[in-house]
Amino acid sequence: MMFVLLDFMLLLFLASVFVSSACARPSSYAVWAADSAIARGQGNGLDDNGNPLVSYEHGELQWALRLLYEQTGNKTYYDYIKTGVDNVVASDGSVGGGYSATQFQLDPLRVGPTFLYLYNQTNQTKYRKAADEFRNQFPIHSRTAQGQFWHKKIYPNQGWLDGIYMGDIFYAAYTQMFQPTNNTAWDDITLQFTLMFNNTIQNSATPNHTFTGLLYHGYDYSHSTIWADPDRGHSPEIWIRALGWYSMALVDALAIIPTSHPGHAVLLNILRTLVPRIVAATDPTSGVWWLVMTQPGRAGNYFESSGAAMFVYSLLKAVRVGYVTDSDGKIVASAKKAYQYMVDNWVVDHGDGTMDWKNTVQVGSLNTDGSYAYYIGVPTDLNDLKGLAAFALASIEYEQS
Ligand SMILES: *[C@@H]1O[C@H](CO)[C@@H](O)[C@H](O)[C@H]1NC(C)=O
Ligand SMILES: *[C@@H]1O[C@H](CO)[C@@H](O)[C@H](O)[C@H]1NC(C)=O
Numbered sequence: 001m002m003f004v005l006l007d008f009m010l011l012l013f014l015a016s017v018f019v020s021s022a023c024a025r026p027s028s029y030a031v032w033a034a035d036s037a038i039a040r041g042q043g044n045g046l047d048d049n050g051n052p053l054v055s056y057e058h059g060e061l062q063w064a065l066r067l068l069y070e071q072t073g074n075k076t077y078y079d080y081i082k083t084g085v086d087n088v089v090a091s092d093g094s095v096g097g098g099y100s101a102t103q104f105q106l107d108p109l110r111v112g113p114t115f116l117y118l119y120n121q122t123n124q125t126k127y128r129k130a131a132d133e134f135r136n137q138f139p140i141h142s143r144t145a146q147g148q149f150w151h152k153k154i155y156p157n158q159g160w161l162d163g164i165y166m167g168d169i170f171y172a173a174y175t176q177m178f179q180p181t182n183n184t185a186w187d188d189i190t191l192q193f194t195l196m197f198n199n200t201i202q203n204s205a206t207p208n209h210t211f212t213g214l215l216y217h218g219y220d221y222s223h224s225t226i227w228a229d230p231d232r233g234h235s236p237e238i239w240i241r242a243l244g245w246y247s248m249a250l251v252d253a254l255a256i257i258p259t260s261h262p263g264h265a266v267l268l269n270i271l272r273t274l275v276p277r278i279v280a281a282t283d284p285t286s287g288v289w290w291l292v293m294t295q296p297g298r299a300g301n302y303f304e305s306s307g308a309a310m311f312v313y314s315l316l317k318a319v320r321v322g323y324v325t326d327s328d329g330k331i332v333a334s335a336k337k338a339y340q341y342m343v344d345n346w347v348v349d350h351g352d353g354t355m356d357w358k359n360t361v362q363v364g365s366l367n368t369d370g371s372y373a374y375y376i377g378v379p380t381d382l383n384d385l386k387g388l389a390a391f392a393l394a395s396i397e398y399e400q401s
């Protein structure tokens with residue numbers, strides 16, 4: 001009888017092993033997210049029609065794949081990064097994929113850190129030339145009178161939080177690699193973060209807007225845009241993903257800017273100001289954040305997934321590296337609660353070995369009236385790379401916390 005029972009249990013065990021390997025799902029969410037993106041050909045330096053495309057989303061995924069490669073040693077990730085970049089960088093080092101320096105866009109520069117990484121890994125001149133081409137945009141890129149890079153030539157005098165993640169991680173990584181003692185460059189990078197912070201920070205509650213002390217999406221230094229507030233020209237709402245980009249930029253730039261440069265302390269102060277406010281802005285039940293953070297709970301508002309993943313990455317990295325102290329454990333507890341909500345609600349097993357990622361808003365542009373109605377009216381996408389790559393990043397942090 002006993003043997004029969006043991007045999008039966010062995011059978012159950014073997015059956016469960018078989019079932020789990022049949023639906024092979026990596027035990028790491030970071031690996032699952034990355035492998036799913038790769039299986040779908042996302043972030044590979046090509047657009048949906050197979051034409052070369054320089055895209056910040058690809059740069060964001062490449063950053064995650066690089067971290068995964070360093071952690072796992074799995075060369076699949078490295079090869080995917082390199083293939084993606086080789087789709088947009090010609091053998092002479094010129095950058096294709098729709099890049100044009102004279103449009104003064106910060107977005108494409110987000111692929112620049114990958115050029116630098118590949119140069120470091122291969123010593124191939126073409127990657128250095130590609131990085132130089134991006135770096136040469138800065139001297140011609142228009143700025144506000146205070147010195148902020150315009151978000152794009154078509155958005156004169158506007159600073160958007162998004163642009164800090166897109167442009168300044170590249171600026172910092174380039175400076176670190178080729179001009180480590182160029183204090184003019186370190187000063188300039190610090191200025192970009194500071195101007196954005198000073199000109200967008202919410203100083204008080206306004207009618208129908210909860211006080212969060214966080215950063216509005218952007219500002220127009222010329223006050224000429226429809227959405228520009230008389231107070232510093234800032235836009236009307238705090239949009240989750242813009243602040244998500246900015247917070248990721250802070251923790252990533254802090255790892256690059258030398259501690260000996262005063263900018264390091266400036267960025268630390270900004271991060272230490274924002275982190276407790278990001279934690280305080282969580283929805284108490286779910287533990288995640290509203291799309292429009294200034295109007296929690298208002299009809300039409302919802303919990304958005306890309307911004308949540310970006311915050312979780314930033315909070316966990318900030319504590320892990322020691323940029324902020326978490327003496328009562330509240331920051332990590334908050335990030336972990338949010339992470340749990342993310343995997344319970346936004347990760348769906350696709351059934352073919354890949355996962356789907358839900359609820360990432362397609363865009364949030366200040367080429368609009370920047371109103372509440374605008375932000376909540378933008379559709380969400382399944383497997384939007386901006387959110388999926390952020391989830392890979394959040395998982396990389398979560399799995400080592
Ligand atoms: C590396 O990752 C790929 C998927 O991206 C996977 O198919 C492969 O088995 C992994 N290799 C190792 C050695 O883990
Ligand atoms: C790149 O060049 C440096 C200096 O010339 C050398 O030390 C390094 O080993 C090279 N790396 C590779 C991957 O070839």
Ligand SMILES: *[C@@H]1O[C@H](CO)[C@@H](O)[C@H](O)[C@H]1NC(C)=O
Pocket residue numbers: 120121176177
């Ligand atoms: C370049 O790569 C080497 C070895 O992988 C590493 O030690 C070094 O920090 C890298 N340099 C930069 C600027 O990333």
Ligand SMILES: *[C@@H]1O[C@H](CO)[C@@H](O)[C@H](O)[C@H]1NC(C)=O
Pocket residue numbers: 138179182184185188
């Ligand atoms: C240092 O950085 C500044 C600002 O980006 C730039 O104008 C200058 O050319 C750089 N200097 C050197 C020596 O590379």
Ligand SMILES: *[C@@H]1O[C@H](CO)[C@@H](O)[C@H](O)[C@H]1NC(C)=O
Pocket residue numbers: 191194195198
């Ligand atoms: C930002 O604001 C702080 C505090 O008011 C001030 O000390 C700093 O000079 C400002 N920085 C810039 C670049 O405007």
Ligand SMILES: *[C@@H]1O[C@H](CO)[C@@H](O)[C@H](O)[C@H]1NC(C)=O
Pocket residue numbers: 207208
């Ligand atoms: C505040 O919200 C209420 C209810 O949604 C609305 O009737 C009112 O017009 C709003 N006030 C402002 C200043 O937006």
